[in-house]
Amino acid sequence: MSRNEDRVFNALADGSRRKLLDKLCAKNGQTLGELCAHMKMTRQAVSKHLALLEGARLVVTHWQGREKLHYLNPVPIHEIQARWIAKYELSRLQALDELKTELERKKR
Amino acid sequence: MSRNEDRVFNALADGSRRKLLDKLCAKNGQTLGELCAHMKMTRQAVSKHLALLEGARLVVTHWQGREKLHYLNPVPIHEIQARWIAKYELSRLQALDELKTELERKKR
DNA sequence: CCATTATGCAACCTTATGGTTGCATGTCAA
DNA sequence: TTGACATGCAACCATAAGGTTGCATAATGG
Numbered sequence: 001m002s003r004n005e006d007r008v009f010n011a012l013a014d015g016s017r018r019k020l021l022d023k024l025c026a027k028n029g030q031t032l033g034e035l036c037a038h039m040k041m042t043r044q045a046v047s048k049h050l051a052l053l054e055g056a057r058l059v060v061t062h063w064q065g066r067e068k069l070h071y072l073n074p075v076p077i078h079e080i081q082a083r084w085i086a087k088y089e090l091s092r093l094q095a096l097d098e099l100k101t102e103l104e105r106k107k108r
Numbered sequence: 109m110s111r112n113e114d115r116v117f118n119a120l121a122d123g124s125r126r127k128l129l130d131k132l133c134a135k136n137g138q139t140l141g142e143l144c145a146h147m148k149m150t151r152q153a154v155s156k157h158l159a160l161l162e163g164a165r166l167v168v169t170h171w172q173g174r175e176k177l178h179y180l181n182p183v184p185i186h187e188i189q190a191r192w193i194a195k196y197e198l199s200r201l202q203a204l205d206e207l208k209t210e211l212e213r214k215k216r
Numbered sequence: 217c218c219a220t221t222a223t224g225c226a227a228c229c230t231t232a233t234g235g236t237t238g239c240a241t242g243t244c245a246a
Numbered sequence: 247t248t249g250a251c252a253t254g255c256a257a258c259c260a261t262a263a264g265g266t267t268g269c270a271t272a273a274t275g276g
Contacts, residue, residue: 006123014234015114015119018192025199033252045235047253066243066252074200081193084126084187092132092182122264141222153265155224174222174273 004057009079013055016041017049021058022062041094082083110188112164113192124149125157132180141192147209199213 016039023035034084036046050070053059062074119125120173131143144154158178161167168181 002123009121013117015110016234021196024111025195027143031252034207041234042236043253044237044255048234069254072199076194077111077193077196078200081189081197085189085193087133088129088158088180088185089189091180092186095182124264139222149264150266151223152225152267156264176223 004076005080007056008058008080009046011052014049014052016046020046020049020053021072024059024070026072029069031069033067035070040084112119112184113188115164116188119160122157124154125161128154128157129180132167132178136179137177139177141175143178152184164210178216 010015019039021036024030032047032050035050036043039046046051050059050061054061057073057076060071062071094105127147128143132138140151140155141159144151147154158167158169162169163180165184168179169176170179171177184187
């Protein structure tokens with residue numbers, strides 16, 4: 001179960017991969033070739049990154065002739081957000097609240 | 109600027125470090141010794157992980173005598189959520205919307 | 217003061233990771 | 247059919263990452 005969360009966090013850990021997600025966010029359904037533009041590495045390296053993103057289901061693909069089209073899948077990120085980040089958001093709000101109470105107390 | 113985002117994503121990439129954050133979420137202000145409980149590695153390894161978390165400002169510390177107390181800092185996670193995840197949340201809702209429209213279209 | 221406890225620092229090892237090069241495969245278009 | 251194009255596969259390399267062991271330092275409590 002948590003194996004997939006692992007893969008997602010891992011995939012997001014690399015800047016180049018986040019950049020690729022950004023590219024897909026800007027324009028969905030790009031080919032490997034397109035995605036290689038402005039990436040300072042070989043096509044093979046980009047391909048490996050995309051494979052990792054696909055493994056984490058952050059990217060889904062489908063073949064069209066000899067081209068492989070890449071699409072963003074926002075679901076895993078949403079899951080991370082829902083079952084992981086929300087928890088810390090809570091403690092953040094609590095911390096803010098504590099701070100506010102503290103300030104109130106000092107005011108008197 | 110993005111250097112810090114990098115550090116945060118990197119820190120979150122490791123399961124042991126996420127576990128440490130969870131522990132702090134459950135009980136804030138723990139010592140290194142306490143945090144070592146149930147971690148299947150040496151104290152030094154845990155210490156390194158905490159140093160990384162501290163480097164990403166996900167954890168802040170303060171010394172009390174010979175003990176180092178560790179506290180969760182939810183701010184970096186919130187920043188990631190705000191300026192990174194929110195964007196993908198948008199495309200997720202769009203995707204859902206497109207799907208809905210598609211279904212509506214087919215119904216007629 | 218001294219033994220104990222809590223932590224840090226540094227060297228070292230193994231494996232994972234990100235990258236490269238070279239070649240193979242499959243599809244398109246002339 | 248053939249050459250060019252889009253991609254995949256595999257071997258290889260350098261460095262980073264996660265872990266260990268051993269020793270140093272500093273506070274605590276009897």
